[in-house]
Amino acid sequence: MGGELVPPDQAGDDDVVLAWRGEDVIAVRLPQLADSLDHILAALERKHGQPLAALDRKTKQQVVRALEARGAFAVRHGVETVASALGVSRFTVYNYLNRENAAKGD
Incomplete structure (x- = not known):
């Protein structure tokens, strides 16, 4: 679907932040x-x-x-x-x- 991985500290309001064992690991920026x-x-x-x-x-x-x-x-x-x-x-x-x-x- 054209998503993009970004560091969690660069995540925007619409990004999905993924955590592992309570720590933010990566954010997924989904396209419109x-x-x-x-x-x-x-x-x-x-x-x-x-x-x-x-x-x-x-x-x-x-x-x-x-x-x-x-x-x-x-x-x-x-x-x-x-x-x-x-x-x-x-x-x-x-x-x-x-x-x-x-x-x-x-």
Whole structure:
């Protein structure tokens, strides 16, 4: 997800400080969620070996499910970012999400 390790004395308010036996050892600086989404999309492109927009519909639906599980749609403009990467409209992304949620309800 693009996190960075920093010395605990350089940790900021948003960093996660990890302690071992009561002593601060390292801090993890997490990227902004929007940056993480870009990293996740790039990783998915590498995994599939092609741009996400070139995937077939079924694979795009699987990508949307995986992104939902990782919280991609909690990010501001997440649906728009994913839609752009997939080469579909945001309404299509919502349809993929609704279809998955309806299937879970069955």
